[in-house]
Amino acid sequence: MPRGKTTIHPKANDIDRTSRHERKRLSNGILDDVQEVSMLYNDPACVVIDDIDDIAEPKVCPSMQETTNMMQSCLDLPESSVDNRVLDREALQRMISQNRQVDIIIIMNDIITGRRKNMDDLDHVQIEELHCMIAMCRKGIRDRIKELRSEGTEASSLPLAQPVAPASGTTYGTACGTTCISSGFCEARDHGG
Known part of the structure; x- marks a missing residue:
């Protein structure tokens, strides 16, 4: 100083x-x-x-x-290879949406099989998407039961659908007895049978 x-x-x-x-x-x-x-x-x-x-x-x-x-x-x-590498916004949003849907399917299957005990680590958006997927799967099941009852066949006498292994070696399985990977969420449509 x-x-x-x-x-x-x-x-x-x-x-x-x-x-x-x-x-x-x-x-x-x-x-x-x-x-x-x-x-x-x-x-x-x-x-x-x-x-x-x-x-x-x-x-x-x-x-x-x-x-x-x-x-x-x-x-x-060449211009063709440049076009193949560049993703437009719609394709990117579609890929992001599909990845989120697969994540929700994995979470739902973990809850069903008992590997996940609670949902504390999920954020609000994931919980809403999980709720939406469960609601759509339940609606699909109800519609299928109504369809079977209208045909005069009891749903309890039909054999249960076997889970289908997903393509390309992925391990996330099926949701609500149907393969909902291609469309993401279960929709209220006929899943076969």
Whole structure:
């Protein structure tokens, strides 16, 4: 600590200096993130960040030569393969919905078989989806019973449907005696028989 008087000289509020520092900090963070993700997933990735002032060279990750090669290989791809790799929003939403439905089927089967004792770890949305699936399965069962009774056949004399193993080696099984994987939720339709 100095023993004499000290004067504090505030720095001028230089907007250019602070904005340039902020841009530099953000761009270095992005470069580090891309490099880390590329190493974690063992998948090549590149980034080019141009400076607003066009004074300095653009920042690239991992190097200028590797970035140029990656960008050129992407531009050289035929249009058909590019279209196959790009998902439109509807397909992405459909895939997300199907994955959520499969998760709900797994949860429901775990509850039925006794592997899951409570639902404390489920969030509100999952509980609502589970409730909806159970309601639709119950409606499908009621409709099938009504149909069988209207035909004059007692539902109790019919053999129970055997669970069908799902395709492609998945292990989540069936829900409410029917395979509801393709459509997600059980719908009030005739499931065979």
